[in-house]
Amino acid sequence: MDSSRRMKRMGTSVRRMGTSVRQMSTCGQLVLQDRRIAYAITDRYLKVVEVGGAVPEVLIREGVVDEADDGRTPVRYIREGDDHIRRDDPRTWLGRSLPELVPDLVGSEDALADVLAGKLPRLELCWASREPDAGGATYLTMVDLPYRDQQGRIAGIIHIVQDVTDAGLMVRQLVQNRNELRLLRDRLAEQNLELAVANAELRRLDEIKSTFISVAAHELRTPLAPLRGYLEVLLDEEIGHLNDEQREYLAVVEESARRLMALASNLLDVTRIEAGRVELVLRPADLEALVGTAVAEYGPQWEARSQHLTLCAAPDLPPALCDEMRALQIIGNLLSNASKYTPEGGAIRVSLALAQEEGFLQVSVSDSGVGIPPEDQPNVFTRFFRARTAILTRADGAGLGLCIARPLVEQHGGRIWFESEPGQGSTFHVTFPIADRPAPDLSA
Numbered sequence: 001m002d003s004s005r006r007m008k009r010m011g012t013s014v015r016r017m018g019t020s021v022r023q024m025s026t027c028g029q030l031v032l033q034d035r036r037i038a039y040a041i042t043d044r045y046l047k048v049v050e051v052g053g054a055v056p057e058v059l060i061r062e063g064v065v066d067e068a069d070d071g072r073t074p075v076r077y078i079r080e081g082d083d084h085i086r087r088d089d090p091r092t093w094l095g096r097s098l099p100e101l102v103p104d105l106v107g108s109e110d111a112l113a114d115v116l117a118g119k120l121p122r123l124e125l126c127w128a129s130r131e132p133d134a135g136g137a138t139y140l141t142m143v144d145l146p147y148r149d150q151q152g153r154i155a156g157i158i159h160i161v162q163d164v165t166d167a168g169l170m171v172r173q174l175v176q177n178r179n180e181l182r183l184l185r186d187r188l189a190e191q192n193l194e195l196a197v198a199n200a201e202l203r204r205l206d207e208i209k210s211t212f213i214s215v216a217a218h219e220l221r222t223p224l225a226p227l228r229g230y231l232e233v234l235l236d237e238e239i240g241h242l243n244d245e246q247r248e249y250l251a252v253v254e255e256s257a258r259r260l261m262a263l264a265s266n267l268l269d270v271t272r273i274e275a276g277r278v279e280l281v282l283r284p285a286d287l288e289a290l291v292g293t294a295v296a297e298y299g300p301q302w303e304a305r306s307q308h309l310t311l312c313a314a315p316d317l318p319p320a321l322c323d324e325m326r327a328l329q330i331i332g333n334l335l336s337n338a339s340k341y342t343p344e345g346g347a348i349r350v351s352l353a354l355a356q357e358e359g360f361l362q363v364s365v366s367d368s369g370v371g372i373p374p375e376d377q378p379n380v381f382t383r384f385f386r387a388r389t390a391i392l393t394r395a396d397g398a399g400l401g402l403c404i405a406r407p408l409v410e411q412h413g414g415r416i417w418f419e420s421e422p423g424q425g426s427t428f429h430v431t432f433p434i435a436d437r438p439a440p441d442l443s444a
């Protein structure tokens, strides 16, 4: 039987085997052209009687595989011994036993017998992999189907081999990628764990530090209270007259005690804010009166520096909703900074008006001082940060005022921000929400 007749006959018998086989056949026909499929037909004793398509080179089991000289085709040669080279001719399969030629079938003889007996519709071996001597990997899918003669009797087996290397390599790549991903995920989980441990340790150290600062600040404040009390008694000359020199020295001591007290209070505030332990007592308050109190409090500071202060408040402003002590602290810090970072004889302007943002009042403090360099501006609200211009002025400070002021303002629902140019001065703005009730009349 010539091969075209046999192909035709194979097509007929395959059609009889059902849909999946027909698909296989169609696929086989197509792939045959690409030389990616091969088949072998056996008789009932599994002896190969017909082969077709390109026998995949990976089926070659003997000798050494050599590349063809055109470098791109799958045409290979078997070298048997050193001098005898022959092409792997599919006809060498004829008359040989299928399991002998296809090692993957060894052990499946019973299943093959079932296919031959019509008890099993098909036997399928998927993703059989080969690693040819030339390197790389090849994947094959093999299907064994009953092969029927013209009367429809099972006459043998048709063994179809399809080279599915592309898909196989993709699957292998996918598996590899998945494994790499799993490794990365495990590594990430490990790092997250390490990070969590490191974070917990940092938190623990942070807590120790906060406790330390808090205890230290308390301990500093405790002896300062009687110290300041006795200083006041001395300065008020309650227990005797002071000469000018004594008065001058005691004033220096009092100023130092005041600064130490302020520093201790700021340190305590920082730890309280960090721990979320600051509670505001929000009440309607006359913000203009509060600004006036702050101005009066810091009056001696700019008078001593011959600075000129103007206060400008818009008329008929509504009350603000704020914690008076904290609002005073915030505004006081802005006023103190304006004075500290402005040279002697400079100008400071405080204004109070409705904010652009509806529902808020705005206090702005401008000065004609040293300003803040642009590169330092992002850090101004950071704990212990001091701009280089501040350090150059030798003004005292620990870089805590603004880092306390910002969370306090935000806790009120307001905002704090600034504009500054080195050598030209700065303007700090702070907003407080407007109260929906009038401020109580405290003068009554």
Ligand code: ADP
Pocket (backbone or CB within 6 Å): 333, 337, 338, 341, 367, 369, 370, 371, 372, 380, 385, 386, 387, 388, 389, 390, 391, 396, 397, 398, 399, 400, 401, 402, 403, 425, 426
């Ligand atoms: P400090 O105790 O150092 O004044 P603050 O937190 O109040 O701490 O301010 C942080 C830094 O911001 C200051 O050290 C200073 O460098 C800068 N700064 C604040 N206000 C002004 C201002 N009005 N003019 C120039 N620099 C200022």
